[in-house]
Amino acid sequence: MTASSPLLDWQDGQPVSTRFGDVYFSRDSGLDETHHVFLAHNRLAERWAALPADGRFVLGETGFGTGLNVLCAWQLWRRCAPAGARLHVISTEKYPIPPEQLARALALWPELAEFSQALLAQYAALGPGWHRFSFDEGAVTLTLLVGDALDTLPQLDAASSAVDAWFLDGFAPARNPELWSPALFAQLARLSAPGASYATFTSAGVVKRGLAEAGFSVRRVAGFGSKRHMLCGELAAPPAPAWRAPWFAWPRHTGQRRALVLGGGIAGAAAAAALARRGWAVTLLEQKAALADGASGNAQGVLHTKLSPHLTPLTRLLLSGYAYSLRQLPRQLRAGEDWDACGIVQQSFDADEAQRHAGLAALGLPEALLRPVDAAQASALAGVALPHGGLWFAQGGWVHPPAWVRQLAATPGVTVCCGADIVALEHDGEQWQARAADGRQWQAPVVVAANAHQAGQFSQLAHLPIKPIRGQVSHAPATEASLALRAVVCGESYISPARHGRHCFGATFRFQAEQLAVTTEEHQENLDKLAALSPDVWRRLGGEALSAQALDGRSGWRATTPDYLPLVGPVADAAAFADVYPAPERCGPRQPGPDAPWLPGLYVSLAHGSRGLVTAPLAGELLAAMLNHEPAPLPQPLLDALHPNRFLWRAQKRRHAPGRA
Numbered sequence: 001m002t003a004s005s006p007l008l009d010w011q012d013g014q015p016v017s018t019r020f021g022d023v024y025f026s027r028d029s030g031l032d033e034t035h036h037v038f039l040a041h042n043r044l045a046e047r048w049a050a051l052p053a054d055g056r057f058v059l060g061e062t063g064f065g066t067g068l069n070v071l072c073a074w075q076l077w078r079r080c081a082p083a084g085a086r087l088h089v090i091s092t093e094k095y096p097i098p099p100e101q102l103a104r105a106l107a108l109w110p111e112l113a114e115f116s117q118a119l120l121a122q123y124a125a126l127g128p129g130w131h132r133f134s135f136d137e138g139a140v141t142l143t144l145l146v147g148d149a150l151d152t153l154p155q156l157d158a159a160s161s162a163v164d165a166w167f168l169d170g171f172a173p174a175r176n177p178e179l180w181s182p183a184l185f186a187q188l189a190r191l192s193a194p195g196a197s198y199a200t201f202t203s204a205g206v207v208k209r210g211l212a213e214a215g216f217s218v219r220r221v222a223g224f225g226s227k228r229h230m231l232c233g234e235l236a237a238p239p240a241p242a243w244r245a246p247w248f249a250w251p252r253h254t255g256q257r258r259a260l261v262l263g264g265g266i267a268g269a270a271a272a273a274a275l276a277r278r279g280w281a282v283t284l285l286e287q288k289a290a291l292a293d294g295a296s297g298n299a300q301g302v303l304h305t306k307l308s309p310h311l312t313p314l315t316r317l318l319l320s321g322y323a324y325s326l327r328q329l330p331r332q333l334r335a336g337e338d339w340d341a342c343g344i345v346q347q348s349f350d351a352d353e354a355q356r357h358a359g360l361a362a363l364g365l366p367e368a369l370l371r372p373v374d375a376a377q378a379s380a381l382a383g384v385a386l387p388h389g390g391l392w393f394a395q396g397g398w399v400h401p402p403a404w405v406r407q408l409a410a411t412p413g414v415t416v417c418c419g420a421d422i423v424a425l426e427h428d429g430e431q432w433q434a435r436a437a438d439g440r441q442w443q444a445p446v447v448v449a450a451n452a453h454q455a456g457q458f459s460q461l462a463h464l465p466i467k468p469i470r471g472q473v474s475h476a477p478a479t480e481a482s483l484a485l486r487a488v489v490c491g492e493s494y495i496s497p498a499r500h501g502r503h504c505f506g507a508t509f510r511f512q513a514e515q516l517a518v519t520t521e522e523h524q525e526n527l528d529k530l531a532a533l534s535p536d537v538w539r540r541l542g543g544e545a546l547s548a549q550a551l552d553g554r555s556g557w558r559a560t561t562p563d564y565l566p567l568v569g570p571v572a573d574a575a576a577f578a579d580v581y582p583a584p585e586r587c588g589p590r591q592p593g594p595d596a597p598w599l600p601g602l603y604v605s606l607a608h609g610s611r612g613l614v615t616a617p618l619a620g621e622l623l624a625a626m627l628n629h630e631p632a633p634l635p636q637p638l639l640d641a642l643h644p645n646r647f648l649w650r651a652q653k654r655r656h657a658p659g660r661a
Contacts, residue, residue, distance in 0.1 A: 008101055015066065015105045019095065020171040024065045024105065029225070031109055033201065034072045036224040041199035041232040042165040044073065048080040054279075055085040058631060060163035060191065062149055062179055063170040064093035066105040071115040073167075074140050084279070088631050089142045090161060092149040096126040098366075122327045124395060125368030128311075129320045132621060132633040133327065138277040143631055149179055153187040155635035158242065160250070160626060162193040168200035173207055180207050185214035190242060192235045203229035215239060243589040247581060247649050248640045250626045251570055251598045258444040259627075260285060260434050262422055263451030265296035266401055266612050267605045269408035270620030271448045276413030278628050283442055284409055285420040285434065287451070292405040294452065295556040298473055300398045300496045300504040301613045302344065302488050307370075309359025313641040314565055318611065320634060321618040326395055328617055329404075338403035340497070344396035345378045347388040347491040347533070357391050368394055383486040385536035390491075398488055398496045398504075399613055417442075422451075425458045432601060446601040448623060450616075452559035455606055460599055463574035464567055465647055466559050466607050470513035473506035474526040474553040481540035493529035495537060503541065505530050506553070507610075516555045523548035560609040561647075567606040568619045568642040569626075573597040577648045584652050596645060603627070604644055 007019035015024045024030070039045070048057060059073060070089050077087045097105065102123060106116035115135075122133050126146050133142040145152035149170075166188060170179035178184070180202075188198070198216060200207065201223065208218050208231060215237035223230040257280040261272045264286025272282045288294070305322045308315045326341075333339045348354035361372040373381065374389040381392055409416050417440075424435040425447065432447040449455040453468040476482075478498035485497050495505035506526040527548055531538040538546075561567060576597035587593035605619045619642075621633050632639060640646070 007095070008097060010104075014108070015097070015101065017095075017171060020175040024068075030068055031072065031111070033224045034069050037201050037230055038069050038167045038169070038199050039072060039076055041221065041230070042167075042197045044076060044165065045080050047165075048077060048085075051082055051085045053082045053084040055082070056630065057081075057085070057087050057165075058161060058163045058193070059087065059089045059165055059167065060161075060188070061089065061091040061167040061169060062184070064091040064096070064144055065169065066097060066102060067119055068106070068109070068112075069167050069169060070142060071106070071109075071112045071119065074115050074135065075112065077140060078136070086138070086278075086630070087140045089140070090145065090156070090163065090631055091142065092145045092147075092152055094146070094148050096144075096146055098125060099123050121330070124323070124326065125366035127319050127323070127365050127369050129316055130634050131320065132324050132618070141630075143633055150181070150183055150187075152635070153184070153191065155637060156191055157632055157636045157639065158191050159244070160629055161191050161631045163188075163191050164193050164196055166192070166196065166198035168198055168202075168207075173202055173204045177206075180204070180210065182210050182213065185210040185216075186239070189214040189216065189235060189239050192238065194235070194238060196235045197232065198234075199230070199232040201227060201230050203227075203231050207231060243592060245587070245640070246593050247572070247577075247584065247596045247645045248643045249596065250639075251595075251600070252629055253446065253601065253627045255445040255601070257281065259283070259446040259448060260432065260442050260444045261448045261450055262434070262455070263449070264288070264291040264405065264409065264416070264418065265294050265450070265452070266292070266405055266408075267452075267608055267616040267619065268448070268450035269405040270617045271450055271605050271623050272414045272620075273408040273411040274620040274624035275627065276411045278624055280413060282414045283444065284414055284416045285422055285436075285442065286416070286418045287421045287454070289419055291409055291416065291418065292402040295471075295558055295612065296401040296405050297556065298401055298504065298554055299475065299502065300499055301401045302398055302490065302494055302496065303396045303613055304344070304490065304494070304611060305393065305396070305614060306346070307360055309356060309363060311363075313638055317565070317634070317638055317642070318614055321611075321614040322396075324618040324621070324633070325614055329399065332407050333399070333403055337400075339397065339399045341395060341397040342497055343381060343487040344393040345373070345382050345386065345390060345487055345489050346393065347378065347386060347390040347489065349388055349491040349532075353390075360391065381487055382489050382534075383484045384489075384534055384540065386489065386534050388491070396488065398499070400499065401613065404613075423457075425460065427600065446603065446627065448603045448605060450605045452606060453557060455604065460571060460573075460602060461604065463648065464604070464606065464644060465562055466567070467511075467561070468557040468559055469609075470510040470516065470555060471507045471558055471610070472518060472522040472526070472553055472555040473504055474523045474551045475502045475504055476541050476546065476551055477501060478503055479540060479542065482537060484540065485537055489534055489537070491533045493526065493533050495530060495533065516557070518553050518555050520548045522555075523551045523553060526553075527551075558609050559607045561607045564609065565641055566608045566615050566619060567604050567644045568622055569603060569639070569644050571599050571602040571604055571644050572648065573599055574648060577645070578652055578655075581649075581652055584649055
């Protein structure tokens with residue numbers, strides 16, 4: 001039992017939290033309670049019917065529980081909202097229910113079967129952090145914040161979240177007082193749009209007083225079932241906006257929804273698809289003759305999540321990105337052909353790695369996400385003998401990146417232009433002009449640079465500290481014996497189960513390389529690493545008889561940054577930044593500072609390194625959400641950690657640090 005387990009029991013066929021000694025929904029009828037309390041007293045039907053065709057509405061919820069409220073809201077949205085409008089749900093949950101228990105709970109409501117099945121198809125064991133779900137071709141999104149609400153809600157960006165209606169549905173105040181505290185009510189007010197409504201099943205005095213003190217009006221009305229009264233109201237006195245570091249802001253796009261995306265790999269295709277799903281006209285410009293001809297062109301890529309037990313920003317990004325990618329793959333690619341959730345063994349190949357793995361195992365993450373295994377267990381899972389134990393990622397596996405890129409680029413609204421070698425990027429005061437080496441030109445008000453280290457050729461992006469690192473993977477023909485390998489095995493290198501009769505393994509890292517030609521030397525390095533990773537697999541592939549000269553493979557550039565985090569977000573004018581913020585440490589609530597000198601409509605999704613299959617799809621969703629002024633799929637501290645301005649800000653702070661001239 002992990003620390004995040006909900007401690008759920010069943011009484012008379014209904015789920016009950018033994019941790020809090022309370023029911024998840026009314027014993028009289030949870031479905032009718034949801035309609036009476038949350039839908040009716042937030043006046044959702046009439047408010048949604050009055051939305052414009054391109055309108056948006058944000059629901060906030062404290063206590064996801066079984067998801068019943070969200071599914072009922074989704075059903076009502078389908079019935080009332082105009083085509084083209086988008087519903088965004090932000091819900092918190094400290095103790096997410098395991099998938100099998102959630103399925104049992106939702107089976108109580110056959111009238112919601114279509115919605116329940118869609119949720120369950122994307123729902124898996126949830127680790128801590130932000131989890132993004134998408135339904136009805138993107139018309140409905142759910143951002144599920146797993147963790148204590150008093151930790152997660154303060155990390156929401158108030159400007160983009162702006163909740164229009166709240167469902168206050170935690171366990172009863174007497175059972176779970178933390179979820180009905182003044183600090184919680186203050187967060188609700190901070191995150192509310194002007195005039196935001198709320199409804200809750202309880203009429204407890206502590207809730208009435210807390211809501212009123214936070215600036216909400218409070219009305220006591222008839223409750224549902226055995227509850228005589230409930231509360232509802234609106235935000236009557238909004239709090240003053242909290243200070244936000246202007247250099248980490250996201251400028252609001254209000255122009256035409258047209259964009260150029262530079263780069264036809266996973267980062268560019270993901271950004272293009274996410275924008276197109278929101279009605280944008282996107283032109284995807286790829287330098288090479290075909291999509292996914294760079295680092296995204298490998299035959300097999302691993303959904304690799306090398307995590308830190310200290311839950312660093314990179315680890316938090318990987319946890320959210322890993323879960324997001326795993327939700328997309330079953331809906332977008334053919335299982336067994338273009339991807340395979342075969343599982344991943346990460347071996348503890350030395351003392352440092354064993355210590356890191358022990359720290360991760362101690363975090364109490366769901367076992368379906370990762371669990372420790374000894375060498376015998378790891379070998380049984382992989383189907384071959386392994387020299388070390390480690391961690392088992394049951395949900396992980398391999399992907400054929402070109403298929404994923406092509407599928408994303410085929411999203412309606414995306415126009416693909418290959419052979420478009422962009423050599424100049426200029427802004428004419430209204431739009432960006434992208435000119436190719438052959439003279440062709442494209443223009444749009446928004447540009448997303450997703451072309452890895454090649455983005456540095458443009459003067460507007462030359463300040464970004466992107467370093468290319470060459471890597472080479474090797475391919476070996478499968479043998480009858482090697483086909484026993486049934487999981488990805490990682491250590492100081494990796495090998496995947498066979499696809500189309502070939503194993504993919506490697507990969508090398510060359511920090512000073514200038515050429516991309518595949519070399520026999522690096523094939524031999526990959527073979528040597530394979531022999532250490534699993535002598536058994538090495539022997540099954542031929543052992544000493546397997547010659548480096550006989551292998552084929554592929555090389556490419558990985559792009560990374562000094563802090564190993566991607567660059568995702570809007571771009572400022574680097575030359576003007578120092579003048580606008582001569583002393584950034586002096587900016588704050590009392591001296592807010594001016595807006596950053598943004599280059600209008602210029603955004604990046606760059607430097608995903610060797611983790612692009614995990615980080616780039618979520619980065620595309622992040623860019624599209626923020627360009628459409630929607631709730632972000634990541635917490636504000638992570639938005640800041642990924643922001644392209646972080647290096648300008650750090651340089652300016654160092655320049656004015658004590659002791660410097």
